[in-house]
Amino acid sequence: MDFNALYHANFKLLDDAVTDWSxxxxxxxxxxKDAEDDLHKAALKADWAGVNAQVSxxxxxxxxxxxxxxxxxxxxxxxxxxDTQGELKSYHQQLTDAVxxxxxxxxxxxxxxxxxxxxxxxxxPDWSSDPSGKTSATDQKDVDELRDEIQGILSKATESDNSxxxxxxxxxxxxxxxxxDASYKDRNTAADAVKEADELAKLARxxxxxxxxxxxxxxxxGLKKYANDPLFGERFATxxxxxxxxxxxxxxxxxxxxxxxxxxxxxxxxxxxxxNLGLTLAHATQSDSAxxxxxxxxxxxxxxxxxxxxxxxxxxxxxxxxxxxxGDYDDQFLKDxxxxxxxxxRKLTGNGEHRNIAWQHMGGSSWLNRIGDDSGNDPLxxxxxxxxxxxxxxxxxxxxQYVSKDDPDNPFExxxxxxxKKGKVSLSNFQYLFEERxxxxxxxxxxxxxxxxxxxxxxxxxxxxxxxxAGEMPxxxxxxxxxxxxxxxxxxxxxxxxxxxRLTKHSYMSDSMGQIAAEYMPDIHRELHAGAxxxxxxxxxxxxxxxLNERExxxxxxxVGQNPEGYAAVNLGQHSYTAQLMQYHFQRPSAYVGDxxxxxxxxxxxxxxxxxxxxGEIEGIIGAGRAYQGELEGGAEDAEYNAALxxxxxxxxxxxxxxxxxxxxxxxxxxxxxxxxxxxxAADEIIGKITEGAMKDSSGEIIYRNGEDLEDTSDxxxxxxxxxxxxxxxxxxxxxxxxxxSVATSAEVGFDNAGMxxxxxxxxxxxxxxxxxxx
Numbered sequence: 174m175d176f177n178a179l180y181h182a183n184f185k186l187l188d189d190a191v192t193d194w195s196x197x198x199x200x201x202x203x204x205x206k207d208a209e210d211d212l213h214k215a216a217l218k219a220d221w222a223g224v225n226a227q228v229s230x231x232x233x234x235x236x237x238x239x240x241x242x243x244x245x246x247x248x249x250x251x252x253x254x255x256d257t258q259g260e261l262k263s264y265h266q267q268l269t270d271a272v273x274x275x276x277x278x279x280x281x282x283x284x285x286x287x288x289x290x291x292x293x294x295x296x297x298p299d300w301s302s303d304p305s306g307k308t309s310a311t312d313q314k315d316v317d318e319l320r321d322e323i324q325g326i327l328s329k330a331t332e333s334d335n336s337x338x339x340x341x342x343x344x345x346x347x348x349x350x351x352x353x354d355a356s357y358k359d360r361n362t363a364a365d366a367v368k369e370a371d372e373l374a375k376l377a378r379x380x381x382x383x384x385x386x387x388x389x390x391x392x393x394x395g396l397k398k399y400a401n402d403p404l405f406g407e408r409f410a411t412x413x414x415x416x417x418x419x420x421x422x423x424x425x426x427x428x429x430x431x432x433x434x435x436x437x438x439x440x441x442x443x444x445x446x447x448x449n450l451g452l453t454l455a456h457a458t459q460s461d462s463a464x465x466x467x468x469x470x471x472x473x474x475x476x477x478x479x480x481x482x483x484x485x486x487x488x489x490x491x492x493x494x495x496x497x498x499x500g501d502y503d504d505q506f507l508k509d510x511x512x513x514x515x516x517x518x519r520k521l522t523g524n525g526e527h528r529n530i531a532w533q534h535m536g537g538s539s540w541l542n543r544i545g546d547d548s549g550n551d552p553l554x555x556x557x558x559x560x561x562x563x564x565x566x567x568x569x570x571x572x573x574q575y576v577s578k579d580d581p582d583n584p585f586e587x588x589x590x591x592x593x594k595k596g597k598v599s600l601s602n603f604q605y606l607f608e609e610r611x612x613x614x615x616x617x618x619x620x621x622x623x624x625x626x627x628x629x630x631x632x633x634x635x636x637x638x639x640x641x642x643a644g645e646m647p648x649x650x651x652x653x654x655x656x657x658x659x660x661x662x663x664x665x666x667x668x669x670x671x672x673x674x675r676l677t678k679h680s681y682m683s684d685s686m687g688q689i690a691a692e693y694m695p696d697i698h699r700e701l702h703a704g705a706x707x708x709x710x711x712x713x714x715x716x717x718x719x720x721l722n723e724r725e726x727x728x729x730x731x732x733v734g735q736n737p738e739g740y741a742a743v744n745l746g747q748h749s750y751t752a753q754l755m756q757y758h759f760q761r762p763s764a765y766v767g768d769x770x771x772x773x774x775x776x777x778x779x780x781x782x783x784x785x786x787x788x789g790e791i792e793g794i795i796g797a798g799r800a801y802q803g804e805l806e807g808g809a810e811d812a813e814y815n816a817a818l819x820x821x822x823x824x825x826x827x828x829x830x831x832x833x834x835x836x837x838x839x840x841x842x843x844x845x846x847x848x849x850x851x852x853x854x855a856a857d858e859i860i861g862k863i864t865e866g867a868m869k870d871s872s873g874e875i876i877y878r879n880g881e882d883l884e885d886t887s888d889x890x891x892x893x894x895x896x897x898x899x900x901x902x903x904x905x906x907x908x909x910x911x912x913x914x915s916v917a918t919s920a921e922v923g924f925d926n927a928g929m930x931x932x933x934x935x936x937x938x939x940x941x942x943x944x945x946x947x948x
Contacts, residue, residue: 174264174331175288176323180272182265187258194251201247250341253363257337264330268323275319282323292320336364340404366405369395374412381424389425389439389446396449406457411464415472419480419492422450426495426549427539443543448499455500469506476510477517487539487550488531490514494552495542497559501642507559507566514552515575515602524576525600526584528611547625551613553606557629560636561644567637568657571603585609603664606630608675624681631682638662639692643685647692653716654693662693662719670728673939677732683739690733691746693719697726698750698787710765711780712754727794727927727934734798737817743795745821745860751788752856752897755781755916759905778912785894785916789923790930792890797931800941821864855900859893887924894920 272282279295294316340363373395376388399405413421425435426443458469472493480486494514497507521529534550542549549555560567576583578597586595600609607630615623632643638658641651654662665686669676676682690697696719699712703723733739758764758780762773765780803811895917902908928944 174327174334176268176282176290176327177284177288179261179265179268179327179330180284182261184258184262184265187254187261191251191254191258194247194254198247198251201243204243249363253337253340257333260333261330264326264333267326271319271322271326278315278319280315280319282319290323292316292323336367339367340364363404366399366402367408369399370405370408371412374409377413377421378417381421384424384435386434386438389435389442393442393446393449396446396453400449400452401456403456403460406453406455407460407462407465410454410457411462411468415468415475415489418454418472418496419475419489422447422496423480423487423492423539423541426541426543447495447543451496451499453500454496455502458503458506459501469503469509473506473510473513476513477520487541488517488552490517490552490556491532491539491550492541494555494559495549497555498542498544500559501562502559502566504563504566504569507563508569511556511560511566511570511602512573514556515573518553519576522611524580524582524584525605525609525611528613533613534615545625546617547615547623550615551626554626554629557626557633561629561632562636562642564636564640564642567633568640568655568661571601571634571637571661572657573602575600575602575605601664603634603661604668607634607665608668608672624679627679628681631685634661634665635685635688638665638689654719656717659696659717659719662689662696663721665689666719666721666725666729669732670725673728673732677735680736680739683733683736684742686729687733687736687739687742687746690730691742691749694746694750696721697791698784700726701787701790702783707765707767711758711767711783713764723930724934727930730791730794731798731931731935731939734795735802737813740795740799740814741817741821743791744818745863747788747791748859748863748893748897749856751784751894752859752901753854754784755897756855756901756904758784759901759907759909774909777909778915781898781909781912781916782919785898785919786923786926788894789890789920789925790927792920793887793924793927794931796887796890796924797927797941797944800943801939804941818863819865855897855904858900859897862896863893887921890924891917891920
């Protein structure tokens with residue numbers, strides 16, 4: 174900021190800009206409200222079908238969100254401009270006052286050009302007769318003080334102007350298309366984030382051997398404070414650069430490198446630093462700035478190269494993947510990264526024919542992971558955890574082709590025609606990782622196998638199929654399942670059905686598999702009821718339906734039922750779906766017309782019986798799996814099943830996405846009020862009774878707490894279905910006692926049917942003795 178520009182500043186254009194941006198903020202606030210209340214909420218209530226179900230609703234949701242981001246960005250820009258306006262006006266006044274004060278002391282301030290200025294004392298009119306020879310009316314001390322005062326004002330004005338420019342450019346660069354959601358209450362907050370990023374990046378660029386405990390603490394605290402700040406993240410990542418990012422984390426985490434004092438005094442905080450660094454980088458990748466775009470490109474480019482070049486070291490993929498365990502990374506970056514990572518996997522394993530020894534942790538290998546027990550040497554372990562937080566990228570990754578059957582180096586052969594002859598087959602990334610990959614082996618300090626990679630695979634599959642991060646529950650805003658998600662579910666069911674040991678020998682994956690099944694209850698029920706002309710009205714599904722078959726469903730659910738967490742997810746998902754579906758039809762008794770000759774009440778009764786029948790079948794299948802596992806373990810695991818149900822507290826009041834398949838309208842509570850979750854619905858009450866262990870039978874026994882005997886599970890099922898019909902009637906304002914009685918019988922029949930299906934589709938293998946005796 175030069176002297177002349179500030180001294181003669183005209184603030185009209187800046188004032189107008191602040192006024193215009195303030196007006197825009199107000200208008201965008203109205204548009205944001207309209208978009209959310211009138212556009213988005215109306216879309217959620219609308220009766221979607223066909224393409225609209227999977228495209229329009231999601232598009233409208235994203236469009237409504239853009240109005241919110243536009244309002245956020247406009248507000249931040251207005252706040253920055255307003256702060257700068259106030260500060261520059263203050264500095265302008267300070268400069269004016271300083272110059273005026275100088276005149277009173279006989280000092281003159283002159284513009285010297287090129288942003289410079291001079292301060293001189295005025296010439297005394299009697300200087301020629303002064304025997305001392307002093308020509309100025311003032312002391313040099315006054316000249317120096319005024320010069321320093323003015324320079325200080327100009328320096329602060331320059332800092333204000335430059336920081337405003339830096340912040341505004343950073344905000345605008347965040348998003349190449351659309352708007353950024355970066356929000357700052359004032360200019361200084363944003364400027365401080367950028368400044369801190371510069372300083373911390375400078376620290377992180379130091380040689381790891383030179384990092385002190387104090388440096389570590391400042392980095393860890395700073396990254397934690399700003400982990401979710403988009404401007405900080407972008408600036409820190411681009412200042413540090415891809416290569417230095419990898420060198421920094423390797424130098425910290427590798428016991429063979431870095432400062433010995435850090436490992437001695439801060440080892441217990443390495444996991445925090447890894448989380449905070451990962452979150453920071455994840456936010457950084459969401460930026461579309463030119464520098465960040467280049468950062469992402471280069472990070473992928475060095476992924477298959479040793480970190481220390483000719484001196485070896487871990488590959489870039491091995492280091493970076495461990496930083497992906499936390500945060501939501503940019504989808505396109507994850508897709509591009511995954512493509513190149515799998516290309517490296519093919520190269521190092523001969524297309525998967527043998528284990529990649531480069532990923533195997535050896536005694537002298539770097540220890541790259543501090544979150545959990547695994548060493549982090551296998552880059553797919555961390556990458557898959559990253560995918561579990563980024564559903565769209567996960568869906569794309571698993572559906573990508575891993576190897577083509579036409580590849581001459583393809584080692585995979587299968588008998589796909591059942592004629593006894595094997596031929597080469599193409600495999601997707603899902604098929605390779607779930608069915609064929611020879612995972613690197615690791616063990617913990619107790620000698621037990623570490624299976625973090627396969628467990629992260631299950632989490633990533635959960636995200637890829639459900640459309641939301643693993644471990645979360647669907648909400649009313651979760652988009653309907655799309656074609657990519659449905660295809661992957663079909664592949665999963667087919668794979669487990671083809672070889673159940675792919676799951677039963679890795680039962681730790683069953684919690685995610687159970688969650689997948691729970692969120693595809695509409696698809697499962699419809700397929701179990703396939704062939705009826707009215708099935709679409711009885712089991713409405715928005716989006717793409719997963720095309721399953723009875724054999725695959727039976728074998729998959731039976732395998733999942735052999736694990737307590739998997740059993741709990743399917744159990745609660747089924748009950749939530751049945752409860753919401755019944756309430757849906759009780760509130761809309763004309764929605765289902767099974768027989769045109771029937772009355773509306775008779776059709777409702779018939780439809781409710783069909784729903785109960787399929788509920789009984791599903792409970793019978795997973796109950797048989799539970800009983801079989803109980804026999805194998807001598808009943809020891811029964812308490813674990815009950816505990817899994819009790820601990821599934823996240824289901825309470827949150828399972829709206831399990832409901833009627835995100836079909837036509839949100840559920841309504843008592844009085845017909847539209848609600849965003851299941852609070853107050855039949856499903857909320859049913860799930861609450863199961864998870865709280867409050868549902869008791871006439872003898873006082875708690876239902877679902879005595880599953881050693883299939884008969885107990887059967888009794889629990891039909892009693893819960895009967896209660897579901899009663900609660901659905903109460904909440905819809907009209908009870909149907911005849912339906913309440915008939916659905917219990919239908920559920921019992923369905924439970925018995927499940928036994929026959931288990932016999933039919935399990936080929937007599939792995940069936941509980943109770944089922945054999947009964948049949």
